[in-house]
Amino acid sequence: MNNIHTGKNISLNGHTILIGLMADPIRHSMSPTMHNNAFAKLGLNYAYLCFEIDNQKLPKAIDAIRTLDMRGSNISMPNKQKVIPYLDRLDESAELCQAVNTIVNDHGILTGYTTDGIGFMQSLKDEGLDITGQKMVLTGAGGAGTPIAMQAAIEGVKEIALFNIDDDKWENAVRNVKIINEKTGAHATLHHLEDQADLKKELASCDIYVDATGVGMKPLEDMTLVEDPTWFHQDMIVYDTVYAPRETKLMQVAKQAGVDHVFNGLGMMLEQGAAAFKLWTGQDMPVEYIRNLLFKEED
Template identity: 60%
Template sequence: MAERITGHTELIGLMAYPIRHSSSPAMQNEAFAKLGYDYAYLAFEVDNDTLEDAVKGLRALKMRGSNVSMPNKTVVHKYLDELSPAAELCGAVNTIVNDNGHLTGHITDGIGFMASLKDNDIDVIGRKMTICGAGGAATAIEIQAALDGVSEISIFNIHDEFWDRAVSTVEKINTKTNCKAALYDLDDKDKLKEEMDSSYIFVNATGVGMKPLEGMSVVPDKSFFRPELIVVDVPYSPLETKMRSMAKEVGCKTMNGLGMMLFQGSAAFELWTGEPMPIEYMKEILNIKYE
């Protein structure tokens, strides 16, 4: 890194809290170095209270852009000039592109999730998905899955500040896509098990399982899983969550969120540079292996 930092090096950020666990800086900087781009990517601990000032700083410092993660994805749009159609539909942003002071918000999470499934030979098109979560990443996954051709999506969430967002997501899916969506209370574990039993894939797209909720699971016990069910835990730190461990015990094919992180990062990389990320090289660097 030190050898390639110059007076011309442009900065790209990652604004989230907590964020020190993230693999994105290593991934993006390796990709920039591999392709010879004069960018440096750094993580900044930014929450909702400091987000507006951080975006002002991005603009003032003429940074090329930034990724955005929890808890900022669903609020950062207030400080941007424009949203991509997908970001507007999802109501969330995970990538900012700065074009000479004009800040555009994009969402690449859903694209990254679907690409990671395809890369692992998992075909969800025409099948049913049950998913937990209604935040920025979850919404992006739900919208993109519906647009790509998943036939049915059962969404589970607690009655928190994201519940109304989930209601809106279900309405958008049912009116703007050919997918059928429904929303259920995550506290209703009997209904969760019923929907999982009839699904091809189950996805945890909440923060449960990662710090500070490490060691916890949205699924109470392994009786909720069956060997034929594909199980994806979007958190990837730690790599082996409690939920994923339970699913493995039953014999499920499982994934963590590293593949999604790689492919959503690749989409962001292309927005900043105009070139695709060297995927196979990055899989080696990040030691991404499917089980």
């Protein structure tokens, strides 16, 4: 799926700089395709590889970044919050979100960043959509949902109804709502995802629904948090942060409802990747070139 021939030779040698992606599951990821083709396009001597790392393997994996003198790594589920104690520094946005998706190694000093929220908002702008002043319903308060909520609030979303189940992320959801209400111009409310009647009510009055959970991704690819298409309305945005499978169960339900704007997480993945690329290399990713490769891949 992720092998795209660009006609360019990527030469690995004794000077090649290694960057990783640490997550579990990981083999579905399109990040190696994105970054390695961007390196080749710009003639940069970097290589990007996937490492299947869960919470248990994480401490030694982070040590390996220093030991192997890697330039850094992306971090994805389930490690975006668990990784924080093993880093030396957090940038302002990662500190605010208490989530990290990018690590930069500067001579053994590891700094954590979050580019997910920036990537999410930019992906909407790429589609010509502006959600300033609008209402968002967001499910999930973890490593993806938190930066999405924070960045949306910073960039002018008026109202955020945050839903989460009563699990280990509930306290994080409480924290997110408190920070948004105290430090941004948005108004956030917290809701129990188990209360389906409440979710239905909030969806009826929202402009954009974002699922930032892992529901819809393997092994939950046959599931969706919203099963009834009548809960959606045509003039809204439905955005699933999952991009493998390319069309999730949620997207199928939204299309059945006739929703005008239905997206998977590919655009977010591309734009958050571009921000990480800049942190590692100091250069701008050739975004349109990579976008054409990624979208063309499954045409």
